[in-house]
Amino acid sequence: MQTQEVAMEEGIALLDQLVEEYGDTQEALVEILRDLNDDKGHLTREDLAQVAERLRLPESKVYAVASFYTLISVKPTGKHVVRFCEDAPCHVAGGAEIWEVLEQELGVPFGETTFDDQWTLMPTSCLGTCAVGPVMMVDDDIYGNLTPDKVREIIARYREQDKGGAA
Numbered sequence: 001m002q003t004q005e006v007a008m009e010e011g012i013a014l015l016d017q018l019v020e021e022y023g024d025t026q027e028a029l030v031e032i033l034r035d036l037n038d039d040k041g042h043l044t045r046e047d048l049a050q051v052a053e054r055l056r057l058p059e060s061k062v063y064a065v066a067s068f069y070t071l072i073s074v075k076p077t078g079k080h081v082v083r084f085c086e087d088a089p090c091h092v093a094g095g096a097e098i099w100e101v102l103e104q105e106l107g108v109p110f111g112e113t114t115f116d117d118q119w120t121l122m123p124t125s126c127l128g129t130c131a132v133g134p135v136m137m138v139d140d141d142i143y144g145n146l147t148p149d150k151v152r153e154i155i156a157r158y159r160e161q162d163k164g165g166a167a
């Protein structure tokens with residue numbers, strides 16, 4: 001069987017599993033999209049169409065929800081996804097400076113992926129840890145009280161890990 005067909009069948013199996021877990025109503029939409037995204041890294045148009053069909057919703061609605069939530073991606077992302085909180089409490093705590101440092105350090109503007117597909121830099125709304133702003137999330141890990149030096153250290157640590165060095 002072709003690799004693409006296998007991937008599609010696996011995707012359908014996972015969707016079946018998620019529908020069983022969360023139900024097939026509109027209320028389950030965000031959970032299903034989020035879990036699918038966690039498994040696949042990002043959601044394709046085919047994924048969204050399958051979800052729409054299973055939940056009996058218009059594709060346009062499923063796409064609108066998927067593109068609204070910053071933890072769900074509708075385009076391919078890099079190996080690591082950096083989500084930086086752009087809400088007011090983090091901004092007031094020094095977020096503007098960190099925003100610039102992230103763009104400089106990764107070499108891409110927000111919303112983009114590096115040419116080597118290693119990093120995607122995204123703005124996000126509140127990550128729920130405002131007391132320790134500015135805050136960013138790298139993959140599933142949250143980092144707070146960010147300073148320019150701390151950001152550089154964190155990024156360097158991931159780069160080192162990727163090279164096979166110690167974290």
Ligand code: FES
Pocket residue numbers: 085086087088089090125126127128129130131133135
């Ligand atoms: S405002 Fe940034 S984590 Fe809440």
